[in-house]
Amino acid sequence: MHINDLKQWVAKLELLPHPEGGYFKQTFESEERTSDNELSIKFEGQRKLYTSIYFLLSSQDVSHFHRLKSDELWYYHAGSPLTVHVIHENGDYEEMKVGMNLDQGERPQILVKKNSIFGSSVTDKDTCSLVGCMVSPGFEFQDFELFTQDELLEKYPQHREIIEKLAYKELPKL
16 A cells, blocks of 8 residues: 555545554444453453454554553554564563565564553555554553653663654653
């Protein structure tokens, strides 16, 4: 999917700008709910069992480093492959590629574990990537945490290059 198709995909899928970068639209959500009494995750109130979104990112943008209290499954749909950059809870860095070229290490779906710090970037120049993301327990903005470069560099100085690429210098006003 060429970068020139971005506006068309945004309009046809009715996507909105996402605070982490890119565009999104919630597509599904569970009618059932759960509380932290049944789970190892601590949060206020109840959460939907799952939520799912479309997520569209162009090569001219990045999905900035953020963290969720829930696991997130990513599913490839169309366009360029997408690289998901993950700093795991133990401080290890990993790149996972969402796409269809299995010989290049891409996978049609990947899992980002809860409490990981992660962001993403489009692999090919002048293109876009359309993926789906399913979060369980369901996504709530109160469980969404963005980071500045200074915050991450203080804790993970060994990952300076990717932090400077994917973390905000200053957090945007939400």
